[in-house]
Amino acid sequence: MPATASVVVPFTPKDSEPDDAPAAIPERASRYPEMRYMGSKKRLLPWIHEVLETLDFETALDPFSGTGSVAYLMKTMGRRVVASDFLNFSSLVAKATIENNRTHLDGKAVKQLLDRSRSAHSFIEDTFNGVFYTREDLQFLDSISGNIRLLQHPHQQALAFSALFRSCLKRQPRGVFTLSGDLSRYDDGRRDLRLTIEEHFLEQVEVYNAAVCDNGRRNLAYRSDVFELPKKAIDLVYLDPPYVPRADDNCYIKRYHFLEGLSCYWQGMPVDQTTKVKKIAKKHTPFNYRRNAVDAFERMFAKFSNSQIVLSYSSNGYPDLDQLISLLRRHKDTVKVFEKPHRYHFGTHKNVSRAAVTEYLIVGR
Ligand SMILES: C[S@@+](CC[C@H](N)C(=O)[O-])C[C@H]1O[C@@H](n2cnc3c(N)ncnc32)[C@H](O)[C@@H]1O
Structure with a gap:
């Protein structure tokens, strides 16, 4: 099936649809301690929340948890969350904020x-x-x-x-x-x-x-490479891997x-x-290299093929959107792409123009 068969949902600013305004992000999630971290989705949480709200899931895995902002969002949405990252420091943050309910x-x-x-x-x-x-x-x-x-x-x-x-x-x-x-x-x-x-x-x-915070669920945090995580039944996997950049590393x-x-x-x-x-x-990590990235996405989609997949991606990454959609369609009947213009505030002034991108949430079901 060609990639064009997938549905693309452009971002609509909230105030243009007053009667159909999406549910606000849980207050707690908006107060999550932001860390200055490459690729953090903190500023995109309202949009990610809006998309997640349309999906039916009770359990969620975030295997590239980074600062933990998206895992925490899902925790505050009342879901049972497993957060993991291959960096020890990220997994400790997830232990403190995702796994920890009361201490x-x-x-x-x-x-x-x-x-x-x-x-x-x-x-x-x-x-x-x-x-x-x-x-x-x-x-x-x-x-x-x-x-x-x-x-x-x-x-x-x-x-x-x-x-x-x-x-x-x-x-x-x-x-x-x-x-x-x-x-x-x-x-x-x-x-x-x-x-x-x-x-x-x-x-x-x-x-x-x-x-x-305690969402009444037994949430977990791990330190693991995404490919080494044990296979468990999970309703939704939110994937936010690094992507091969056009420049820099x-x-x-x-x-x-x-x-x-x-x-x-x-x-x-x-x-x-x-x-x-x-x-x-x-x-x-294979996601950092042009020669390995396609194979890595392929293996990752295969690994999580029994779950709904929500992939965060950006227009300046490699492989491009069409290629990713066709990889995902090998495992999923429907693929829907949500898109939103975004500007990353990362790097020096010199880099700021390069940081204007379109963000995608690619949902496979
Ligand atoms: C784009 S960041 C995730 C950002 C996160 N969603 C947030 O909002 O903070 C990508 C994360 O993937 C982790 N990572 C990269 N390769 C990995 C791998 N093979 N397995 C597990 N984690 C990996 C990095 O350590 C980094 O924290």
Whole structure:
């Protein structure tokens, strides 16, 4: 069947259809702690919600959960959600916000986290001094890294890590770890750059405590490659893989290696001392390479062929929309494409024009 047999639903601004306005996004989901993260769908949540509302599902899987924003949206929609990502730091965020229904960081836990009386390792200070942050920030990170491990409850640990990751991102001028040394040229006076990481952390503990919610379902978070996830009966799979970019690259480790290392105190993730920003090894994903991407989509659609598939995609990715539709039609009787103009606020001013794209939600049933 040719790709043109599929239905395309262009985006209609809400106020042009007053009588048919879509249900508003759950309040909680709109307050989800946004992280500056490549490919985050936080700003597209109202549209994604509108599309998901048209589908019949009780259980959902988000195997590329990233910041967890879409998994959390589905959680607040009352669905049982499984969130997963191959990055450890992302899966910890999902553990804190998706899997965790009830646990908070109480005063006692926070006191324990801030305790400086125990002697701490100094790996972070030794490795990253002069690369990222101040010496005071690095010492705090060494100290809290040891203290997090003393918390009894895995969900408390995950909450503390999430608060720490968001603090580190806020304190890093461009929100990525590709630049080091003197970054004063990016200092536009914003408050986020004036607070220490410890001050940020105290604020972020409150933010993540507020994000804890119980939707009455047993939700789960995993760290896994999408192809290694166990096959389980699931009604709907939301897929948001990286896509081969027309220019640049899409490597998450290149941008977020510091958070990934921090998530396990670099245990089993040796630092490449020859690199200026002290990177760790890249994680291979076939979705980043032109020569592997089509096969990867093919295998992924086959893997989830028993579920409804909702694929987030963008007009600047490879393979193109028509090719993806025909791959999906091998497994699905109907394929519907929802589209919306979008502008990614990511990268430098130079890149902004390149970031104007059409976003797609490709729904296979
Ligand atoms: C576009 S982002 C997802 C963004 C997410 N929907 C959000 O709103 O934050 C893609 C995610 O896929 C993850 N990823 C890439 N390749 C993967 C693979 N083979 N298996 C599992 N996760 C993968 C990356 O770590 C990244 O977090």
